[in-house]
Amino acid sequence: MHDFDEIESVSLARRVGFAWLATLLVGIVATLLLGQGIDINLSADVQAVAVAMLEAETRLRALAYVGLLIFALDLLVSVGLFLLLKSTGPLLAAWSLAARIMAGLLSALGAVFLMNSAEIASRPAYTVLANNADRLLLNGLQATSNYTSFHLSIVLSSAAMAGFFWLFLKSDRIPKLIAAWGLFASIFVASTIVLRDFIPALGHMTVTLAFMLSNLIALFSTSIYLAAKGLRAGSR
Secondary structure (H helix, E strand, O other), X not given: OXXXXXXXHHHHHHHHHHHHHHHHHHHHHHHHXXXXXXXXXXXXXXXXXXXXXXXXXXXXXXXXXXXXXXXXXXXHHHHHHHHHHOOOOHHHHXXXXXXXXXXXXXXXXXXXXXXXXXXXXXXXXXHHXXXXXXXXXXXXXXXXXXXXXXXXXXXXXXXXXXXXXXXXXXXXXXXXXXXHHHHHXXXXXXXXXXXXXXXXXXXXXXXXXXXXXXXXXXXXXXXXXXXXXXXXXXXX
């Protein structure tokens, strides 16, 4: 029975790994192909983003639907991580799952704001109800709301991932180096994003690139290991 459970855990871990990789790759490809100029999270110039949104209805809609796909994949990954790690720390695993779901819902709000911008750009009614300056203001509000929802979701999601990585480190089901790096990167991202709201110097591009790179290394290394190896034998 124990051997059967172990095989099931390895199989589940591999499926989680593939879903996780798909989530990361879809997000990166969508950002590169669709997000240029209209993704507020790539640019601090709200005015430029609002102007670009008025001419990017199709890309806005595409990004909104991609956001829903990423939410669905991320939910699958989060539930999978909970199932893999609940025996190691049920309370922390449950909290991490709940926090990831909340973060996903916040991120999914970004899809709503993108769709709002697509409607503002495409519906003739908005050219009657508002002049061009008003439409720019409306789009600026959508862009700002998108940034805020993404900002908060990253903080909460990173905190949740710190919980999952701690359980991986404790259970020894993935290499300790990967688990430890994931724990460090998750704490680095969550704490830096919060602190830079109060310490402007931490908003420097060098710091941003540092926590983004460290987080990408953690996410890709973990998902690739899970997809290729599943879980290794260890204490649970």
